[in-house]
Amino acid sequence: MRSVGIIGTGAFLPEKVLTNKDLEKMVNTSDEWIVSRTGIRERRIASDDQACSDLATEAGRRALESAGITADQLDLIIVATVTPDTMFPATACLVQERLQAEKAATFDLSAACSGFIYGIATASQFIATGIYRYVLVIGAECLSKIINWQDRNTCVLFGDGAGAAVLGPVETGGFLSFELGGDGSGGHLLQLPAGGSRLPASQETVEQGLHKLTMAGREVFKFAVRVMQRSAENALEKAGLSKEDIDFLVPHQANIRIIDSSLERLGLSRDKAVINLNRYGNMSSASIPVALDEAVRAGKITAGDTLVLVGFGAGLTWGSAVLKWSGVNGKQ
Amino acid sequence: MEEIFERVKSIIVDRLGVEEGEVTMDASIKDDLGADSLDIMDLVLELETEFKMEISDEQAEKISTVGDVVNFIKSNQ
Secondary structure (H helix, E strand, O other): OOOEEEEEEEEEOOOEEEEHHHHHOOOOOOHHHHHHHHOOOEEEEOOOOOOHHHHHHHHHHHHHHHHOOOHHHOOEEEEEOOOOOOOOOOHHHHHHHHHOOOOOEEEEEOOHHHHHHHHHHHHHHHHHOOOOOOEEEEEEEEHHHOOOOOOOOOOOOEOEEEEEEEEEEOOOOEEEEEEEEEOHHHHHHEEOOOOOOOOOOOHHHHHOOOOOOEEOHHHHHHHHHHHHHHHHHHHHHHOOOOHHHOOEEEEOOOOHHHHHHHHHHHOOOHHHEOOOHHHHOEOHHHHHHHHHHHHHHOOOOOOOOEEEEEEEEOOOEEEEEEEEOOOOOOOO | OHHHHHHHHHHHHHHHOOOHHHOOOOOEOOOOOOOOHHHHHHHHHHHHHHHOOOOOHHHHHHOOEHHHHHHHHHHHO
16 A cells, blocks of 8 residues: 555635625624634635535645646546536536546545545545556635525534645655534534435425525534544554644644534644634635645645644534645646 | 532632633623633533433523532433
C-alpha cells in the first residue's frame, strides 16, 4: 500500500455576502444574538443562476492548479454534497464535463457535513491500492437554496461555498488514519423531508414547506460535541498519536460553541483550531476543505504539520482523518 | 442530597464561570447564573456524563433552578 496525501487544495465562495445586520431585516433576530450563540458574522450566498456544480468546478480548478496537475490526469472525481444541481445526473458528472477531465470516473457522495471526510477516505483507498493515481474530492453546497428563510433558528446558520482537494501518492507524510461512523437512528434530527421517493414533490409538499431543511438544534448540538471528541480521539489512537501531537485541528464549522466545547474536552487551546465560520457560517461538506485551503494558502499549515480533520452532521454521520501535511506541488 | 448538590455546584462553577457562593438551591440557572440555551445544553452534557444518565430535551426544559437539577438527579438515579 502506498502513502496517500493531499497534494493540492482550492476553494470558491460566491461573491454575495449576507451579514447578520441583513438578517435582522428578514427575521426576528439580532447580530448580538447570532454572534453569541453561533460565532457567525456573515455568510456567502449563491446567486439565482449559480448552482452547486458552478461552485464545485471553480474550487476543483483551483485545487488542480495548486496540485500542479491537469484535469486530464484525474482518475476520479467525487463531489460530496446535499445540494446537488439535480437528483441525477450526479454533480460530479457536470464538474467532469466542465473541467474536461475526460478520463475521470464520477460520483456524488451523500454524507452531509461529514461528506468531505467520507470523500477523502474513499478516494484514499483507490490510490493506496494503486487502482487510481489522482482523485479530486470536492465538498460543495448551495444550502441557501434549501433553507427556510422564515425560520430564524436555522436560516442564520448556513452559507454557500465549495472546497476541494486533489489526492495522490506522496513520498513523505500523508494520511495516517481515518475513522468514519454513522447512526441512522438520528436521521430525523437534521433532514430535507421531501423530494425523494418517500415524499415525492407535490403541491402538498411544497405548501407544507417540506422541501426545506429542518433541524432539531439542541439534539444535534449534544451529538456534535460528544462525537467530535470521540471521533478525533479514535482517529488519533488509530494513527498511534496523542493530542499533544496535533498541530492543527480542522473541525466542521457548525457553531463556535460546539468547537469550543469540543476543544475543551479534547484539552486543546483555541489557537490549535482552524476557524472560518465567522465569515462563512456552516457550509456543510464545504466547511472543512475551505478552512483547509485558507490555512494552507495563508502559510499557517506547512509541510510536516500533523492535522486532524473532523466532521459531523446529518445522517447522523461523522468522520475524522489524521494526516501529516506533505505540502502542495503546484502554485497557489 | 448534599453530595449531589456539591457535584452539581462544581459542574456549574466550571461550565458557567460563576462564583461558588452564587450557586444556591434557589438560584435560577438562566436569570441568576446567566446561562443561555447553549450553556444549558453544555451543562446537560456534563451532568449526563457525571451522573451517567440521559436527560431528554423535554426534561431539560422543565429545569429552572439549581434545586430542580439536584431533585431531578436524585429522583432519576
